[in-house]
Amino acid sequence: xxxxxxxxxxxxxxxxxxxxxxxxxxxxxxxxxxxxxxxxxxxxxxxxxxxxxxxxxxxxxxxxxxxxxxxxxxxxxxxxxxxxxxxxxxxxxxxxxxxxxxxxxxxxxxxxxxxxxxxxxxxxxxxxxxxxxxxxxxxxxxxxxxxxxxxxxxxxxxxxxxxxxxxxxxxxxxxxxxxxxxxxxxxxxxxxxxxxxxxxxxxxxxxxxxxxxxxxxxxxxxxxxxxxxxxxxxxxxxxxxxxxxxxxxxxxxxxxxxxxxxxxxxxxxxxxxxxxxxxxxxxxxxxxxxxxxxxxxxxxxxxxxxxxxxxxxxxxxxxxxxxxxxxxxxxxxxxxxxxxxxxxxxxxxxxxxxxxxxxxxxxxxxxxxxxxxxxxxxxxxxxxxxxxxxxxxxxxxxxxxxxxxxxxxxxxxxxxxxxxxxxxxxxxxxxxxx
Amino acid sequence: xxxxxxxxxxxxxxxxxxxxxxxxxxxxxxxxxxxxxxxxxxxxxxxxxxxxxxxxxxxxxxxxxxxxxxxxxxxxxxxxxxxxxxxxxxxxxxxxxxxxxxxxxxxxxxxxxxxxxxxxxxxxxxxxxxxxxxxxxxxxxxxxxxxxxxxxxxxxxxxxxxxxxxxxxxxxxxxxxxxxxxxxxxxxxxxxxxxxxxxxxxxxxxxxxxxxxxxxxxxxxxxxxxxxxxxxxxxxxxxxxxxxxxxxxxxxxxxxxxxxxxxxxxxxxxxxxxxxxxxxxxxxxxxxxxxxx
Numbered sequence: 001x002x003x004x005x006x007x008x009x010x011x012x013x014x015x016x017x018x019x020x021x022x023x024x025x026x027x028x029x030x031x032x033x034x035x036x037x038x039x040x041x042x043x044x045x046x047x048x049x050x051x052x053x054x055x056x057x058x059x060x061x062x063x064x065x066x067x068x069x070x071x072x073x074x075x076x077x078x079x080x081x082x083x084x085x086x087x088x089x090x091x092x093x094x095x096x097x098x099x100x101x102x103x104x105x106x107x108x109x110x111x112x113x114x115x116x117x118x119x120x121x122x123x124x125x126x127x128x129x130x131x132x133x134x135x136x137x138x139x140x141x142x143x144x145x146x147x148x149x150x151x152x153x154x155x156x157x158x159x160x161x162x163x164x165x166x167x168x169x170x171x172x173x174x175x176x177x178x179x180x181x182x183x184x185x186x187x188x189x190x191x192x193x194x195x196x197x198x199x200x201x202x203x204x205x206x207x208x209x210x211x212x213x214x215x216x217x218x219x220x221x222x223x224x225x226x227x228x229x230x231x232x233x234x235x236x237x238x239x240x241x242x243x244x245x246x247x248x249x250x251x252x253x254x255x256x257x258x259x260x261x262x263x264x265x266x267x268x269x270x271x272x273x274x275x276x277x278x279x280x281x282x283x284x285x286x287x288x289x290x291x292x293x294x295x296x297x298x299x300x301x302x303x304x305x306x307x308x309x310x311x312x313x314x315x316x317x318x319x320x321x322x323x324x325x326x327x328x329x330x331x332x333x334x335x336x337x338x339x340x341x342x343x344x345x346x347x348x349x350x351x352x353x354x355x356x357x358x359x360x361x362x363x364x365x366x367x368x369x370x371x372x373x374x375x376x377x378x379x380x381x382x383x384x385x386x387x388x389x390x391x392x393x394x395x396x397x398x399x400x401x402x403x404x405x406x407x408x409x410x411x412x413x414x415x416x417x418x419x420x421x422x423x424x425x426x427x428x429x430x431x432x433x434x
Numbered sequence: 435x436x437x438x439x440x441x442x443x444x445x446x447x448x449x450x451x452x453x454x455x456x457x458x459x460x461x462x463x464x465x466x467x468x469x470x471x472x473x474x475x476x477x478x479x480x481x482x483x484x485x486x487x488x489x490x491x492x493x494x495x496x497x498x499x500x501x502x503x504x505x506x507x508x509x510x511x512x513x514x515x516x517x518x519x520x521x522x523x524x525x526x527x528x529x530x531x532x533x534x535x536x537x538x539x540x541x542x543x544x545x546x547x548x549x550x551x552x553x554x555x556x557x558x559x560x561x562x563x564x565x566x567x568x569x570x571x572x573x574x575x576x577x578x579x580x581x582x583x584x585x586x587x588x589x590x591x592x593x594x595x596x597x598x599x600x601x602x603x604x605x606x607x608x609x610x611x612x613x614x615x616x617x618x619x620x621x622x623x624x625x626x627x628x629x630x631x632x633x634x635x636x637x638x639x640x641x642x643x644x645x646x647x648x649x650x651x652x653x654x655x656x657x658x659x660x661x662x663x664x665x666x667x668x669x670x671x672x673x674x675x676x677x678x679x680x681x682x683x684x685x686x687x688x689x690x691x692x693x694x695x696x697x698x699x700x701x702x703x704x705x706x707x708x709x710x711x712x713x714x715x716x717x718x719x720x721x722x723x724x725x726x727x
Contacts, residue, residue, distance in 0.1 A: 031669075033681070033684075060669050060670075060671075061671055062665075062669060063665055063678050063680075063681030063682070064665055064681060067665075067666075068665050068666050071573055071574055071577055071666050072577060072586075072666070074574045074577075075574050075575075075577030075578040075581055076578055076581055076582075077577065077581045077586060183687065184687045187687075247493065247496075247691075248493075248687065249489055249490070249492045249493030249496070249691055250493040250494070250496070251493070252489075252490070252493060253490050253491075253492075253493025253494040254493070254494075256490055257490075257494060266687075268685070268686050268687070271685065272685060275488075275489050275490060276489070276490045276493070280488070280490065281488075281490040282488065282490055282491065282501075282502075306686065
């Protein structure tokens with residue numbers, strides 16, 4: 001009997017050991033678009049895989065990531081980590097139960113300390129956390145530094161100074177802004193959002209986004225009329241007709257060769273702008289950036305999110321996926337991806353030493369953005385904070401203002417009406433309170 | 435001057451007049467043809483020019499010839515686009531789909547054209563209606579079903595979709611060929627003792643060869659250029675087809691047009707060679723298939 005018990009015990013032990021061996025490796029998958037530095041991210045993630053043999057992360061380069069992700073997730077498959085192009089895209093997935101609520105993981109894994117104060121609010125849907133914001137971005141004013149120096153110009157601080165400088169450039173035969181929307185029609189919304197923040201002010205935009213003031217407020221009218229004035233004078237790309245046909249290559253070539261002097265674009269362009277200056281661009285010019293001038297002269301930065309991460313409701317490994325996300329959003333990992341891959345960091349507490357090795361112009365931008373975000377000098381990008389229908393309205397209908405079909409007031413009244421409907425329906429993305 | 439002389443003179447004048455008119459017509463025809471040729475060739479020429487420029491030059495000079503030839507674009511596009519793998523995969527997808535399409539579609543078309551089973555008209559109507567439904571309307575249920583069957587991410591899973599998706603076109607085209615073949619030829623073969631398979635392989639197939647060639651080319655081009663299904667159903671980069679290579683030249687809001695142009699030249703080159711080699715049969719086949727419906 002005793003021998004039988006020993007044999008049984010041995011058998012149980014063997015089975016237990018074999019099952020431990022079989023369950024040893026858990027694989028968590030994450031899709032990255034080809035454009036999103038998948039190869040570089042894979043190398044960073046290999047650092048995690050090397051020290052976590054029991055939990056392996058598979059980064060899969062997946063073109064057209066968002067469309068393929070939502071098809072796969074809706075079909076019951078897809079990666080364990082679901083990435084979307086921004087907080088407003090998460091809403092429907094959360095409502096359909098395709099992604100998991102993350103509140104318990106946020107408490108358990110300390111995410112509330114990792115992220116800056118307002119950042120987790122961006123992932124709230126009906127009061128529950130469903131996504132973690134990633135790829136913090138803002139718009140800055142790139143300029144041809146060599147051209148500025150040759151003409152004795154300095155980057156303007158206020159909107160009035162900007163207008164005066166643009167007039168000077170126009171007189172010198174230089175296009176003030178190398179802008180155009182042929183590659184990406186929503187380029188229009190960059191300028192609408194930026195001018196609202198810089199002229200109407202972020203506090204007024206916040207009030208409008210929360211329904212406290214209408215979009216027809218006089219501060220918004222002033223912002224839109226200034227933008228329209230610049231378009232009508234041909235300061236964006238050399239004329240309205242050219243604005244509608246200029247591609248990004250054209251815009252950046254104009255800036256690089258000095259045909260144009262400035263360009264308001266996102267921090268995502270830090271990766272590509274060197275291709276249009278110096279030897280790569282076939283000229284002797286250099287570039288730099290400055291904050292987009294504001295009405296008051298304060299350095300204001302609109303904040304946007306390029307991506308979010310959530311956990312797929314179909315995953316058999318939610319806990320392991322959350323463990324990986326904890327590592328992914330750590331300061332060390334985000335710093336490594338920023339320095340090595342040029343990926344915009346998540347809105348986390350990122351120490352300065354995490355940005356070692358970056359071009360000083362790039363690290364200066366992220367440091368300024370971080371400072372502005374802590375200092376209440378942040379505004380709102382339309383693609384992150386506006387509800388979907390209003391967002392589309394913003395970049396489609398503004399073309400009718402520029403072509404003279406409708407007035408600025410008509411445009412804002414239309415926006416106000418549509419926004420009110422979406423506000424009443426509860427379709428507004430989460431707006432961090434200020 | 436004799437009457438004959440007068441007639442001859444008038445004939446000469448008339449002939450000269452006609453000749454001038456003909457020359458004018460020829461000049462006009464050639465001008466139109468040159469314009470159409472330019473319409474077809476210029477985009478390809480611009481594509482080729484841009485494949486040899488830097489990104490900055492494409493921005494400054496998007497239409498003209500390159501100031502400096504950057505042949506490295508082809509090497510970079512080949513490596514960055516992983517064309518060695520994606521081209522091989524696309525050849526597999528194309529060849530297997532065409533082979534299956536010709537065999538299965540050919541048999542189905544023959545049955546529908548000659549045997550007319552009950553409900554064949556309804557079946558043709560179903561094919562017609564089903565082939566007009568946009569992909570995005572059924573891609574999620576298709577994905578769900580394929581995931582349950584374990585076919586997502588599998589090469590043969592994608593090929594099954596390609597075969598099924600192209601079947602209506604194949605059957606329509608081949609049926610329209612077969613339906614108007616003289617039945618006497620088949621009856622004569624039967625009188626000579628041929629069975630049904632022999633009638634199909636010895637009589638019908640040789641007569642509908644241009645149709646099969648046309649179907650092969652149309653289906654082959656469709657699969658070679660297909661993107662959405664491949665992207666949705668194949669995750670492993672080692673199984674991805676050639677069209678997915680284009681996405682490796684994009685960033686968030688724009689694409690590298692220099693590498694994209696070089697990649698496009700790489701992708702269309704084999705197709706152009708194949709098309710030029712078989713264009714006579716292709717055009718004849720398509721025209722006849724259209725006429726004989």
